[in-house]
Amino acid sequence: MRNEVPSEGRWISSSDEIERRRVCFLGGRIREQLFSGRPAVGEFVTIAGVRFEVIGVMQRKIQLSNYFSSDDESVWIPYASAGDLWNTRYAAVMVFEPIAPQFEKRAMAQVLAAVATRQQFSPTDPKAFQMFGRGEFRPVIDAITIGLEVLLAFVGALTLGIGGVGVMNIMLVSVEERIREIGLRRALGAKKSHIKLQFLAETLLIMLLGGAIGVVISYLVAAAVGTLPLMGPLFEDDSGRGDIHLHISSMTLMVSTLVLLLVGVISGLVPALRASKLDPVEALRYE
DSSP states (O other), rough: OEEEEEEEEEEOOHHHHTTTEEEEEEEEHHHHHHTTTTTTOOOOEETTEEEEEEEEEEOOOOOOSSSSSOOOOOEEHHHHHHHHSSSSSSSSSOOOSSSSSHHHHHHHHHHHHHHHHHHHOOOTTTOOOOOOOOOOOOOOOHHHHHHHHHHHHHHHHHHHHHHHHHHHHHHHHHHHTTTHHHHHHHHHHHHHHHHHHHHHHHHHHHHHHHHHHHHHHHHHHHHHEEEEEETTTTTTOOSSSSSOOOOOHHHHHHHHEEEEEEEEHHHHHHHHHHTTOOOOOOOOHHO
16 A cells, blocks of 8 residues: 565564564665664564564655655554554554545545544544545646646747747748749749749758757767666665656657647748749849
8 A cells, every 4th residue: 555565574464463463564774774784584673672573674665755754764563563562542643545546535434434433533523633535636736747748838839939930030041042043943934832842841851850960869868868866866766766767759759750840831831932922033133
């Protein structure tokens, strides 16, 4: 439920609870602090003056939310065994999981009713017991995700727009410099559509060449950098699970190419129309 995956040994079992065994399961960082890399399973640790046998060690993990401390710095013992050491009637935190996500609200209502009956308080008293389900955090997560997507889309659109305007200006200058050439082609029988297609093709070629250079640079950067540290150094995790791995997917290339072609057509439309509308006689006289 909380992704406590053993790297050594096993997790606490139902028989450990029933028989009130003095066993414990260590977080990864606690194990390193206590045993300095030595095998921990089968060894004993003292908790509140009582010896507990280590039956398992948790695999190190990236954890962004916790209750009192991270799981890497925690020690788990059977609930029944904890009752021999402390008063567990008033538990500070309870974690449970419904059998399926669609039963979350029903499970929360049942747990609230059971705890209220056991602890003798009103289920409608908001100060007596607080419960949080995954659904309550979903709107916040969705809002953050949508905000990031909108921001990235705006930055991408702005970048493409600036690039498109730059290419359009280049092609407009090209039209000005090739007025006599355009007039000569028209005089030799070239149609307006031929001139238009020529400048559209040149614009698309410039856009595709720029895109190809960008893709090559992106692949080189991804290959050179590989991984950017993010959460790994914070949690002393060198597995790379909490870091950013740079890679370029085929879907990204396909979408980028289509967008690039669209921007190229839009950018080349104005220069192409201007070139195709030139009067051949006036163009040949142009100095």
